Amino acid sequence: MTLSTTEPGHLSQRQLESTLWSAANALRGPVDPGDFKAYVFPVMFFKWISDSWDHEHARAVEDFGDALTDEIEADYHTFAIPDGCHWTDVIETVQQTGAKLDAALQRIQQANPDALAGVFGDVQWANQERLPQSSLAALLNSFHSVRLDPDSVNGDMLGSAYEYLLREFAEASGKKAGEFFTPRHVVHLLVKILDPKPGDTIADPACGSGGMLVETVTALKDAGGDPRTLRLHGQEINLTTSAIAKMNLYLHGLKDFKVVRGDTFREPKLLDGDGLQKFDVVIANPPFSLQNWGAEGWANDPYDRAVCGVPPAKNGDYAWIQHMVASMKDDTGRVGVVMPHGVLFRGGKEGAIRECLIRKDQLEAVIGLPNNLFYSTSIPVCLLIFRKSKPAERRDKVLFIDASKRFVAGKNQNVMSDEDIEVIDAAYKQGTDIDGDGGLSLRLIGMEELEEYGFDLNIGRYIKSETIAVVSVEEALIAYQESREQLAAAEAALADKLKAAGFDF
Incomplete structure (x- = not known):
């Protein structure tokens, strides 16, 4: 294995990102691009832990010299690294490197059970049929060429590089990306609308790679607040993705957070005693139209989430919505959730739940976003904003915003520019279009008009002058696309x- 080094402190953001992407390219061939993240992120995180440990060790030696003891040094380290489990121990292993790496990662997790349990995922590093020795060596050597300690890269730089990899992996994964990645401009808009404050508790019950949680920290920092006062919580069912979320938060310089793995519907783990923990901000881009989500247990849900009824067994959209609404704190609680437009008009059980939620007067806004923003779906989506206590001028009303024309066309996906985000956020907060003829429309609709339309929330009913027939075509097309997906x-x-059962076709 040929080793190379780069002098610390001399990498630009672009050079760091290029180096990290070369690590992913080392896997091309034996590893599907959709699975790059499961291999690259654990190795990157292992390198960061090792380099940071070296940096902390040097500080301890500088402070204490010959008087340094193991007990004193332990206070300097963020994470413990057992003997024989450092990066150098693995990189210098020229045969059966995967077995050595696997053992090192497992022992590091065991040495840091509260902080790092499950953080490295479940890749079988010793399986050379899946990851040949040559490919693993190339992957390790790509990371060996950079130093990831605090003297070489700061938290913002490293976090940005991590976000870069997430974005690149999402593009490589195509539709598979939706389970772990929400486009950053969508996250930025939703967090800006929810406006996290110092001391807020934040929760994402479908946290994916942790992007929503990271963005709340960035938003508070940009507003001049102290992000260390935020208390972050996430739950994610996928093992690899939950591990990525933990790594993401650590690499962004965050330490005080709780990310748990599990099924939010069948086994919610963000609890306060026997009930759901309540939060100031609940934010999510959950999987759309989830089938077999656990409806059988909701008729007698011990966490009182089915206040407005049990959603259909084959569509969990309103299960996410009700779980999030039930997780709001009194007075300060607010919810922001990304949903397909179908939740606005579908009937049956969902129609009854929708009416119930509207009558409770906690739905504050429905914001229609442009088409084709996501890797996982091309259907139009919306943001639903709920508040436990709405401002007086919006009580018994719902604000509708059509922002479907506020986008910049992209090669594969459309994007919202910073200006688009500012205009949409201002429209929500001020109830006016600050950009005039800027491709955005809005109306504040009272309860009587909502009742007149049977609590149908289709944006076209309230903002545009289309006939019901035209609206019905729009509804049918959205429902058809959802059904196809x-x-x-x-x-x-x-x-x-x-x-898996052995059938070959």
Whole structure:
């Protein structure tokens, strides 16, 4: 294995990102691009822990010299690294490197059970059929060329590089990316609307890679607040993705957070005693139209989430909404959730739940976003904003904003510019279009008009002068697209099960 080094402190952001992407390219061939993240992020995090440990050790030696003891030095270290488990121990192993790496990562997790449990995921590093020795050596050597300690890269630089990799992996993953990555401009808008304050408790019940939580910290810092006062919480069902969330938060310089793995519907883990923990801000981009989400347990839900009814067993959209609304703190609680437009008009059980939520007067705003913003779906999406206590001028009303034209066309996905985000946020907070003829429309609708339309929240009913027939076509197209995507997901799941059972087709 050929080793190379780069002198610390001399990397630009672009050079760091280029170096990290070269690590991913080392996997091309044996590893599917959609799985790059499961291999690259644990190695990057391992290198960061080792380099940071070296930096902390040097500080301890400088402070105490010959008087330094193991007990004193332990206070300098963020994470413990057992003997034989440092980066250098792995990189210098020229045969069976995967087995050595696997053992080192497992022992580091065991030495830091509260902070690092499960953080490295479940890759079988010793399996050379899946990851040949040559590919692993190339991956390790790519990271060996950079120093990731605080003297070489600061938290913002490292966090930005991590976000760069997330974005690149999302583009490589295509539709598979939706489970772990929400485009940053969408996250930025939603967090800006919810406006986190110093001391707030924040929760994301479908936290993916932790982007929503990281953005709340960035937003508070940009507003001049102390991000260390925020208390961050997340739950994520996928092992690899929950591990990525923990790494993401650590690499952004955050230490005081709680990310748990588990099924939010069947086994919520963000609890206060026997009930749900309540938060100032609850924010999420959950998986759309989730099937088999756990409806069977909600008729007698011990956490009182089905206040407005049990959603359909084959569509968990309103389960996410009700879980989040139930997690709001009294007075200060607010919710922001990304949803498909179908939640605005679908009938049956969902229609009854929607009416119930509106009558409780906690739905503050419905914001329609542009098409094709996400890697996981091309259907139009909306933001639903709930508040436990709405301002007086918005009580018994819902603010509708059509921001579908506020975007910049991109090669694969559309994006919202900083100006788009500012205009939409101002429209929400001020109730006016600050940009005049800027492609945005809004109306504040009273309860009587909502009742007149059967509590249908389709934005086109209230803002545009379209006839009901036109609106019905729009609804039908959205419902058709959602159904096609659900069918495709179900067929893919069936194919995976048939392959696992040994059927070849």
